[in-house]
Amino acid sequence: MSHGPSAAGGALVRAPEHAHAHEPYEPVFVGAMKQQLDETVAKYPAKMAALLPALWMVQESRGWVSDEAMAEVAEQLELTPAYVKGVVTFYTMYHQHPVGRHFIQVCTTTPCNVCGAEDVVKAFLEETGCGELGVTSSDGKFTVIEVECLGACGFATPVQINLDVHESVTPERVPRILAALP
């Protein structure tokens, strides 16, 4: 989980300097999205089970999960906003702040670590201009974080950029990978 009280902590995404701009909130679940949510709800005997999928839909359309979006999801699934927030904060993949257009997660857990994963992290921090873990680059393009085992340990070092996994990444390959991103 991302926000446990563990004294060891973990790499977290930092809130951007200027707090989220306050534009009027546009609901996510209208039209086709609402229909997709209804179809998802029908897969389970209880509405609450559609919570993780609903949060995924929010993140896919908005890039992150805002408090307003949590309130909307809560209303759709007949939950309270506090309950939804409790769930969002448990899972590491939901962004509670806007992140770079390319969200880069480098696995540094032991199996990848022994293959030099920390050098791959360094290369990404340098090449993206992020400098520090969890900080979004000034052009808004990149955020780099360390992640725990991606389940691709035989392809060290795996790097997940948004939804795609790049296998066997070495520091030398980093510039080419970045250049190929849209």
Place this chain on the structure above:
Amino acid sequence: MGYPHPSHPRETPVLSKYFGDAEARTLAGWRARGGYEALEKALGMDPVDVQNVVKDSGLRGRGGAGFPTGLKWSFMKPDGKQHYILCNADESEPGTFKDREIMRWTPHGLVEGVALAAHAIYADTAYIYIRGEFTEPYERVTAAVREATAAGILGDNAMGTGRKLVVHVHKGAGAYICGEETALMNSLEGKRGNPRIKPPFPAVAGLWAKPTTINNVETLTAAPYIVKNGADWYKAFGRPDNPKSTGTKLFSVCGNIARPGNYEVAMGFPFKDFLWELCGGPLPGRAIKACIPGGSSVPILTAEECETAIMDYEGFVAAGTMLGSGGVIVFDDQQCMVRQIARLARFYAHESCAQCSQCREGTAWTTKILERIRDGEGVAQDLDTLLAIADGMTGKTICVLSDSCATPVVSGLKKFRHEFEAKIRPDRARVTMQGIPVLPPLGVTALKPVAA
């Protein structure tokens, strides 16, 4: 075939036979390879008979605990209640990446296994919970379910038998702990992924408090082969003198090894041949120092211990470790064990769901202490403190994540103590803010006095 390299002649490819064969991914391709024949056969059998074949085959859970699969299925009775089958595809144990390849290359093999298990446990609904990071596996399995449903293999009249078999695919959102079966159920229900206290066991009150069977991807994918070829065929793989471990097992190999990847061998394979012959041994000019053979949660073996270990449930226990999930992590002589064990502890600290104090505090403090030893700031007393914390973390919590963090620390300290001691500052002892030496942790009596 094989992926990422062709199967070694000494492998026994059953589940991995079509890894790397893109045609096997489609329904037509899967059928051409004999797919869904086992499901058809099973649907013509009484569920109890399916349970019995699997029981007789000796198949044990491949998710880590090794619980006999047929026995687990036999807990499910025709009681008229709603039953569920839940496939655990949360694969997040460091060192393990076998379910990923099963789902990427033979998604229909998994779907067939899930449907077959649903029939065997009197369930009409199945969920496959796939970890959130597995984008491609999720897409492949979703496509397979869609194809199988459109072809009438799944649905309200599965294969024309009148039996209802519906399969849903569910995507996780990043949390190792959701692989623990009761956390998996909570997560699917839309809750925080906190493990539940057992009992009640899932077979009594699982998903939405209904009887539920939870199985790993590899376990479920193996079941159709057993139903098709018979229990005796499956039992023939393995050591003749050890009927407790049967069949083939996928091992994922990673870390400092010449040819990382997935390898499928018959139970009872010699670990030495496996590491040096199949996986190519260490990288050029290096030597293997240690190995964790069953995913990060099992005890570490030294290189010498690896040379005599036998690869099955009992063989690895005899070697002082466990088969676990079959994730083999290799460390060579370039690695500092303190650094790597500290990194493992950090993994568990990050992944603790934090509802048990022993685990929440234990994983965090273990990490802090190991990292200060790693950084040259440790004192002699820290090693005893680590063992005392490990003792407090073992066998006392809701799930075994806590124990899993203690395991590499205890076995690492036992087998590589010299590496820890080499990093300790002999000139210092831990003192309080008032300069008083810190008392030994509770329960530790054999502490040598340390100079202030």
